[in-house]
Amino acid sequence: MMYGRYTQELGVYAKEEAARLRESGQRRSVSDRSRTLDLLEYDKGRCAKCRRSGYPYVLEAPAQDFISVCTVRCQKFLISRVGEDWIFLILLGLLMALVSWVVDFCIAICLQAQKWMYGGLDSNVFLQYLAWVTYPVVLITFSAGFTQILAPQAVGSGIPEMKTILRGVVLKEYLTFKTFVAKVIGLTCALGSGMPLGKEGPFVHIASLCAALLSKFMSLFGGIYENESRNIEMLAAACAVGVGCCFAAPIGGVLFSIEVTSTFFAVRNYWRGFFAATFSAFIFRVLAVWNRDEETITALFKTRFRLDFPFDLQELPAFAVIGIASGFGGALFVYLNRLIVQFMRKQKVINKFLMKKRLLYPALVTLVLSTLTFPPGFGQFMAGKLTQKEALVTLLDNRTWAKQGIAEEFDYIGNAQAWRHPQVNVFVTLVLFIVMKFWMSALAITIPVPSGAFMPVFVIGAAFGRLVGESMAAWFPDGINTDGTIYPIVPGGYAVVGAAALSGAVTHTVSTAVIVFELTGQISHILPVMIAVILANAVAQSLQPSLYDSIIRIKKLPYLPELGWGHHEKYNIRVEDIMVRDVRYITLNCCYRDLHNVLLTGQLKTLALVESAESMILLGSIERAQLQSLLSQQLGRARRLQYIRERAVEEKKRLSIVLDPASDDNGSQRTSQEVRFQISTEESSFSPTRPVPHKPLKPALKRPSVVERPTELPTSPHDHSGIALKNLFCSSPDTEALEKNNNMESLMSPDIRRSSKRVRISVVDDGDVEDDMTIREIAEWEERQLDEQVNFNNCKIDPAPFQLVERTSLHKTHTIFSLLGLDHAYVTSIGRLIGVVSLKELRKAIEGSVTVKGVKVRPPLASFRDSGTSSSENETTELHKLWDRHKSMSLPRESTPSESEEKSQ
């Protein structure tokens, strides 16, 4: 029953340490207290999502001190007011509405300037061309350069990153003020250039940035703002605000942000999104009214379809066709986009060249695209002179352009004029517009500027819908209805349906339907839109991942794939089929050598702590960083110097032993350290002897006051300490393991690598004793040290890591992983550790061969091939074999300059 006692003491220790930490927290100021509690929180392993989402910003100490000077009463009032969620949400909504409006205003000015230049140079076509082309090239190049220099994280839409962050992964530098500035200015310039880029994705990111910065600012007033779970909730609301204030679509914004960023959504957070998004959309539209752009608050792209007979029942097949075609189109778009990225990565010559001239790629792409849209040139056949917004307004027009297939007698007014061409009819123009814009948009969103793909896709969809609608109108000039009254067909309605369907297909969302209703201000086409969106989703989801998931895979962000539509076999795969049986573990009575070996071989972020190798009872899990710090404490220079000091004292004593033979208690400190689980109250008496500060590692790491000096250690001539240690740190996480592991681990554990660096520093100081040991002596000493038993006292153990059992189904495992944001779970059988399942295994099991190829391009119809009804169990074992084979080949990866997003990793 030795074991029982040990563990009991361990438990008592953990508990009392927790109490001690809390007490020490209470000693600080009131506002500090809650933060301390949260930061020191002990149970992070349980709700892994919250643990990993620790934001990198903490309060500056002086500001905190200044506030704590104020009376507690005043502070309490501040907290109780400022801490209210609704205040935060209103501020966020207000801020985002202002940002959105200002950005829109600037974009409008930029576009007007281009038009003015183009119009002014009416006399000379060449000058006109130069003006038309130079302007966007300059803007895009500036945008690309600016973001590159200020914050490369601002590149792209930001939705993939937000999805990853909301899943609980900390992405460094993604929520900083720099990124905010880079994103806003970069986006304004990029959209001002008139390229087919969108505003919506970046706005999700901008809103999140706003929320994060606002939290940071508000935390100056103390209170709740340091709480991680709350911040995650606020980020989710911010995503809704982003979409909401971009389109003035609060409901669609909330739903779209949920669909795009979450896997499980807490209904209790629902109202936050609605509240903030509504407020934001309201302010956004009120600003337009105050600016005299609008008479009152209305929809952004108001349509005026007839209400009494919006569409005929017999038109529904046409809408269904739009849906299905949009599904294929959406999948093709995602595929095309990935193909372009892949192509750029593979071509090493281009790659190298572009790597050197980083701004060449954006400039080139912009040049090509703007040349093609030059109105007197090819642009005349594809309404090239219209901006995105103008094109959309004309496409949603409720008049019919083509009667009997000929567009002559229609009186085009205003911008709709652009669709007419004296030589070709409107159908050709539409087809050309769709085809050209399709690849142009797919290409444009690979430019490394802050930009989204939603709006371009939306416009293409609207054009496609319009095309079908005009064809229908030409086919049935008097409408289909035969009951007396003539209800002509409304091609604008088709455009609405097409827009919703294509954007739904590309993003894999249903809520685009709601967005179009809010954008157009009419809901009369609800059934056609819903039918088309659902069909488009069904087709697109079975062919390709969503655009955002595709980008996540391209960028190698950690992710968990969705369970597909009705893959029944997922219910029959069990954890035992996919788990890794060869678990790296450490035992309670292991020595430092075991620790060293385990750290050398494995690459998992956390290691299981079991009672003994025979019983395998799972006691908890320890983070790799904790073990590394344990090991470096044991082998560190400080301890060696102490040893030298002790040796010197001992020698001195041996010399003076004749004088006083009674003093023989010099080994007491050593012996007490041999007692592995001493009573916890004694524990505190130990801490002064240890060089590493006693506070838990994570909060310490976040404090900006600690200076990073990672390179100092190896260059120091006197320091030979790292023989075993260097071996460990140099070989393990940075080179092989992580490279092999698809860069994922490196992304998920920036803290670990940072901590390992930090640990290396912490042993440098206090060099008052001369280190006179030879390398041989050091090696001997280290060997001795490695044979000692590990003292887990100073180590943060997660006492309840998540456990599964062998027969948990894949479906449930997926649910639990995505619910709790886990990245690994131990498989136990009545207390015994028998395996481990990490995100990787889960992903493998769900995706089958897809992940094996990584980002390898998958043709749009590939999934039809592997959708056989083979026995699921055979399938998984097949998968295993396949995977093992592929893993041993260790696919090489290249990176291109155009994928500067990758730099952010």
Next chain:
Amino acid sequence: MMYGRYTQELGVYAKEEAARLRESGQRRSVSDRSRTLDLLEYDKGRCAKCRRSGYPYVLEAPAQDFISVCTVRCQKFLISRVGEDWIFLILLGLLMALVSWVVDFCIAICLQAQKWMYGGLDSNVFLQYLAWVTYPVVLITFSAGFTQILAPQAVGSGIPEMKTILRGVVLKEYLTFKTFVAKVIGLTCALGSGMPLGKEGPFVHIASLCAALLSKFMSLFGGIYENESRNIEMLAAACAVGVGCCFAAPIGGVLFSIEVTSTFFAVRNYWRGFFAATFSAFIFRVLAVWNRDEETITALFKTRFRLDFPFDLQELPAFAVIGIASGFGGALFVYLNRLIVQFMRKQKVINKFLMKKRLLYPALVTLVLSTLTFPPGFGQFMAGKLTQKEALVTLLDNRTWAKQGIAEEFDYIGNAQAWRHPQVNVFVTLVLFIVMKFWMSALAITIPVPSGAFMPVFVIGAAFGRLVGESMAAWFPDGINTDGTIYPIVPGGYAVVGAAALSGAVTHTVSTAVIVFELTGQISHILPVMIAVILANAVAQSLQPSLYDSIIRIKKLPYLPELGWGHHEKYNIRVEDIMVRDVRYITLNCCYRDLHNVLLTGQLKTLALVESAESMILLGSIERAQLQSLLSQQLGRARRLQYIRERAVEEKKRLSIVLDPASDDNGSQRTSQEVRFQISTEESSFSPTRPVPHKPLKPALKRPSVVERPTELPTSPHDHSGIALKNLFCSSPDTEALEKNNNMESLMSPDIRRSSKRVRISVVDDGDVEDDMTIREIAEWEERQLDEQVNFNNCKIDPAPFQLVERTSLHKTHTIFSLLGLDHAYVTSIGRLIGVVSLKELRKAIEGSVTVKGVKVRPPLASFRDSGTSSSENETTELHKLWDRHKSMSLPRESTPSESEEKSQ
């Protein structure tokens, strides 16, 4: 290291048993196999939601056999087709659309018949009154009687029950065919009576019933339909279908059902709801077109507000006022409804009388309500002759009723005529309508018929909005806008806003906004609606629970309250503050007596299994039922008879020992049973000796072929077996413990009670040996048996129950509980069990004193009193004291006949 070995063997045993079970499953037919796997599933304790939701229906054995005669190939095809989610969803949508349409049709006929009767008896007011009153009384009484007899579970809206079921609790008989019939017919009659009742809540229940029955039917074709997780997903989709086909509002339906039934929503199930709801809404409206009710598919309550200037910015304060007032109104409605129920329960005299005459209450209420709406009587002042639908249509009318406050010059046509009264103006009519309908609706929904409250509240809200709108129109006859064009105020828009706001306030949902857009076919008032709905929600949520939560509390269904708006202190409460430290546990080496004692004292559904009382290492948890069956095996009659038989054999042998002294292996069976953890391969050789069938308990329980004979045992004269056993079963779960425990445990563990009955039966048969023991002998024998060590071989242990650590915050605990649908979690500290948290403790901690009083009526403004900013830690300890005091008082509860829903428990 004894312990280590034991556990290892236990683990091996569990694993190999699982393998054995799977093998035995494979021996059966292919289609049977997947079901076996799912039913025998081992890891149910982990995802407790799925475990507890085991549906009570299983395949009939003959049908299964018939199918298994077909070739595997044919079946595979069937499975691959029928198993597709979309087929199921289309069938469900189609079915529900048909049901909805037929119900609507019948209701319309019923209402027309009443009008026709009333109109025909034009000459005599008394006869007219008689006809007006008798008709609904008869219909409601029939509906109440019919549901009472056929399926009392069909009473009420069903949304509270669906919320509970989706949380993972099994409510018996809630998803059966009987309930379906009772609900559909009862609902048709109830709504046909013209009472202020709604169709929406019951339709959520009907759709769920449909889905459950369809699953059952489809499972005849084998495949995926027995999977519990899938069925839960389908139920969630069904809820969306229910709302969707009721209002022809697919998007609103999905959102409303999510808000009302879920706490965490899996976005991956989103499309299911949208798909099914859209299809259902489509078919529902197509049926109307085919029936020549409509020319094409349009909204149900189409409005025709102007599009260009729907409302002025300066009207927004009026909309905000509607929102806030609706918030108070909604809270008042919930309070009033609960007050009525409370009143009926408290008045013992009324109670007793009504208990006897069950149909009197519905008849009386109907009589009162229909008397008040009698058109020539008081009804003339409150548009009494309009049906709910007609009233709504007139309220949403886009013309203004009142000009300058006088309604004279307006040319009322059609139904709008009903609002005009020669003596009183339209404002008085509207106010009377609102006030009267308010309490009438709150009263009407307490009638025990299938009925919802959404539609009545919606109409009241519309009337309130109309009132404000008409007042505004009277105040600003030429509109507020001063920019030249006159845009008169549209009171219909106010009605839309009011309807959304009040129904949102009562149900605590934001999605009523979407529902109104879909119902009216116009989205132009999106901002006012959103503002009003959010304000209404903010007010209502801070005052009262939602109507559904209120009913859940009244019915004492198990629930977990939501974390309120911005209760920051929740982040600072820890599990250690709320956990129960005195955990009931059993040890690995306990004897049956300990088991007996533990079962006698505790009342938790599951018990912790720890390694030993000293170490307290948590190994797993065992269900109470499993332990009871262990105990009854040990003390059961079968085992006693075996003992008698063995004794007889032994005696015979002792007599014949002179003849053959070599045969001495008779005790081998006994000794091998003494070995507590034998190698698992030996295990299977044991099973024949045990009287209880070896298959796990749950699937066995579900088989309808097993006949229940619960009363047989006690009456059998020869049976003295239950001395200790009877003691246990009679005292423990049925009487004190459960009564004390607020009936919650009894609801949550119907299986347990059933199993205890079943166990009692299983020991009755095989009576070939005469039971000749005296009671004294039996008592002695039982004493001996109780001192034996428990053999856990035959017992289903959940090897990984959910664990928390002491410092998990209340917020996280709540999240985890609602995410995983847990009802308890163990608190461990590095493997050691130190406490347990159940739903009860969590509820206490979240709700404070509210739960302590149970359903005690809480005045609408009560929450303002206890929203102080006191220290959270003091608060919880205060709560503990309060609760303990209240618990010892053990509040008495009465039930009224009107609350026949309670019978369903």
